[in-house]
Amino acid sequence: MRPYKHPAASELSLERVLYALSDSIRLEIVRQLAGVEVATCGDLDGGRPKSTVSHHFKVLRESGLVRTENNGTIHMNSLRRADIDSRFPGLLTAILAQHPTD
Amino acid sequence: MRPYKHPAASELSLERVLYALSDSIRLEIVRQLAGVEVATCGDLDGGRPKSTVSHHFKVLRESGLVRTENNGTIHMNSLRRADIDSRFPGLLTAILAQHPTD
Numbered sequence: 001m002r003p004y005k006h007p008a009a010s011e012l013s014l015e016r017v018l019y020a021l022s023d024s025i026r027l028e029i030v031r032q033l034a035g036v037e038v039a040t041c042g043d044l045d046g047g048r049p050k051s052t053v054s055h056h057f058k059v060l061r062e063s064g065l066v067r068t069e070n071n072g073t074i075h076m077n078s079l080r081r082a083d084i085d086s087r088f089p090g091l092l093t094a095i096l097a098q099h100p101t102d
Numbered sequence: 103m104r105p106y107k108h109p110a111a112s113e114l115s116l117e118r119v120l121y122a123l124s125d126s127i128r129l130e131i132v133r134q135l136a137g138v139e140v141a142t143c144g145d146l147d148g149g150r151p152k153s154t155v156s157h158h159f160k161v162l163r164e165s166g167l168v169r170t171e172n173n174g175t176i177h178m179n180s181l182r183r184a185d186i187d188s189r190f191p192g193l194l195t196a197i198l199a200q201h202p203t204d
Binding site for chain 1 (some may be wrong): 116117118120121124125126127190191192195197198199200201
């Protein structure tokens with residue numbers, strides 16, 4: 001299985017990060033990942049169809065928020081907290097501090 | 103001319119605010135409005151076509167970030183800073199503190 005591509009920390013875009021977080025499912029995934037080291041897609045899908053969740057993980061990866069690594073047939077996801085915090089200081093903390101609204 | 107509709111502060115959604123700010127033109131408009139009391143669309147359009155800018159103002163109004171009031175034939179826009187700050191403490195400050203990236 002080919003490794004997933006992830007943007008370098010220097011390539012992260014504020015607008016893409018905000019877009020990635022502008023969906024309640026993706027925001028929930030990021031909230032969950034903020035509390036753990038790694039998680040499988042199954043841990044994070046909330047029982048939603050795989051096709052739906054795959055799309056959301058793709059958006060999260062492309063924004064630089066999430067890293068997905070293959071561990072055999074299992075995909076392990078982690079929040080790129082250090083990269084996001086270094087590029088956009090205080091941003092993720094301020095967003096995750098808000099109560100979910102949708 | 104009919105007055106524009108604006109969501110009440112209690113109806114604001116985090117996801118809609120993040121979506122509204124996920125576009126570089128809208129982010130620039132909000133940055134500019136953060137520095138002034140009110141501004142016309144012409145002050146904020148950066149020379150872009152009216153149709154493009156109208157759409158962006160609509161998204162900003164619907165998210166609750168911007169209020170547009172008719173003053174005769176002139177539309178005056180202002181940032182709903184107090185409403186946003188009260189509903190999402192620290193959010194706008196953290197986002198506007200970032201350097202534009204796109």
